[in-house]
Structures are given as C-alpha cells and as structure tokens.
Amino acid sequence: MTNTININNNTPSKPFAVFKNGQKVKRAYINYRTHRTERVEPHAKVRSFTGSVLGVALSMVAIAKMQKLPITNLKSYFKLHYGALEMITMSGLGIIGGVVGGMIGSKKKKEKMNEGVFQFMNATVPLLAVSPTMKLIDKSVFKENKVVKIGAVFGALLVGMKGAAEISNFINDPNDKIPDRKLTMKDALVNMDDALGALAIAKVPHVDKFEKFLPMIYTWCGYRAGQSN
Numbered sequence: 718m719t720n721t722i723n724i725n726n727n728t729p730s731k732p733f734a735v736f737k738n739g740q741k742v743k744r745a746y747i748n749y750r751t752h753r754t755e756r757v758e759p760h761a762k763v764r765s766f767t768g769s770v771l772g773v774a775l776s777m778v779a780i781a782k783m784q785k786l787p788i789t790n791l792k793s794y795f796k797l798h799y800g801a802l803e804m805i806t807m808s809g810l811g812i813i814g815g816v817v818g819g820m821i822g823s824k825k826k827k828e829k830m831n832e833g834v835f836q837f838m839n840a841t842v843p844l845l846a847v848s849p850t851m852k853l854i855d856k857s858v859f860k861e862n863k864v865v866k867i868g869a870v871f872g873a874l875l876v877g878m879k880g881a882a883e884i885s886n887f888i889n890d891p892n893d894k895i896p897d898r899k900l901t902m903k904d905a906l907v908n909m910d911d912a913l914g915a916l917a918i919a920k921v922p923h924v925d926k927f928e929k930f931l932p933m934i935y936t937w938c939g940y941r942a943g944q945s946n
C-alpha cells in the first residue's frame with residue numbers, strides 16, 4: 718500500500734509524519750535529496766537510474782573526445798580532467814537522462830522536470846560562484862592564507878546554493894503560484910556532495926582526490942531527479 722505523507726505544501730523543509738493505515742509509523746525529513754510525496758515503484762527507480770547512467774556515460778565519451786583521448790580505450794576514462802565545463806556537461810546529461818528515464822510511464826512529468834532543473838542548478842551555480850571567488854582570492858593578499866581560502870569557498874558555496882534555489886523557483890514557477898522551495902542550512906549540508914565539483918575546482922586540500930567519484934555523484938543527482946514525484 719502506498720504511504721501518504723502529511724504535508725501542507727509541495728516543498729516542506731520541516732519534519733513530517735508518515736502514516737500507514739491511519740497510524741503514524743515514523744518521522745522523517747523532506748529535503749532536496751528526497752523530494753517525494755509517495756513511494757517510488759521499483760521500475761521507476763530502474764528507469765531513472767538507467768537513464769542517468771547513460772547520460773553520464775555519454776558525457777564521459779564527449780569529454781574524452783574533447784581532451785583528445787581514445788574513446789575506445791577504457792583507461793581513457795580514468796584520465797579525464799574535470800574543469801567547470803566538463804562538470805556542467807556531465808551533471809546536465811546525467812540529470813536529463815535520469816529525468817527522461819523517470820518520466821517514462823509516470824504521471825508526475827512536470828514534478829520530475831522541476832526537480833531536474835533544481836538538481837542541475839544545485840550542481841552548477843555553486844560551481845560558477847566558487848570559480849571567480851578563488852580567482853579573486855588568488856590575486857589578493859590572502860592567496861597564501863588557507864583559512865581565508867576555505868572560508869571564502871564555503872561562503873561562495875552557500876551563496877551559490879541559495880542562488881540555485883532562487884533561480885530554480887523562478888524557472889519552475891515564474892508566476893509564483895506555488896510556495897517557493899526554501900533553502901535551509903540542513904538542506905545545504907546534506908546536499909554538499911553535489912558541490913564536490915566546486916570544491917575540486919577550488920583546490921580545497923584533499924578534495925581533489927575525490928574527482929574520480931564525480932561521475933558517480935552526477936549519476937546519483939540524475940537518479941534522484943528522476944525519482945521525484
């Protein structure tokens with residue numbers, strides 16, 4: 718039986734109660750990671766995941782071709798360099814694939830498209846905020862100050878995430894007919910993995926070692942967007 722969720726609008730950011738057969742069974746937290754109001758069927762998960770994987774795989778082939786690496790050699794995909802353009806390409810195609818896959822046979826196509834917009838903005842706007850911030854820091858007297866650099870990076874990330882939410886709200890609901898999707902600190906923290914690309918661009922110590930996991934992270938972004946309902 719499908720669980721129902723007691724919510725007052727489509728984008729709550731507070732704990733909600735989950736009911737089954739009229740009985741409260743647990744408490745949970747709706748955030749940008751699990752933007753769902755009903756159970757997702759297994760076939761929808763499979764389609765969403767498959768679409769996201771195909772989107773990310775296609776982006777990796779395109780990136781390898783741009784970087785003049787042999788696309789038929791598996792080792793090439795472990796040598797890819799991820800700059801801002803590569804990350805935007807990968808996140809975009811992964812999310813498009815996940816959303817298209819999740820839309821097959823679904824009645825919640827608009828919701829999935831909206832979530833795809835949000836996930837794409839959340840993966841790219843912070844990236845675009847961090848890159849110029851780091852260039853300014855590198856030209857300032859603080860270029861050797863790691864504390865200032867890390868503080869500036871996380872400040873730019875939060876500004877970027879806030880900007881991503883505002884842009885998404887405008888694109889998805891230009892006439893402001895539904896409540897805006899609010900950004901809370903908890904939402905920002907649990908979605909920090911989406912911003913790993915921005916941290917890698919900023920050359921935060923040790924984060925660059927996780928660049929190899931970006932394809933998996935962007936696949937996960939697309940998968941989440943495709944599940945949204």
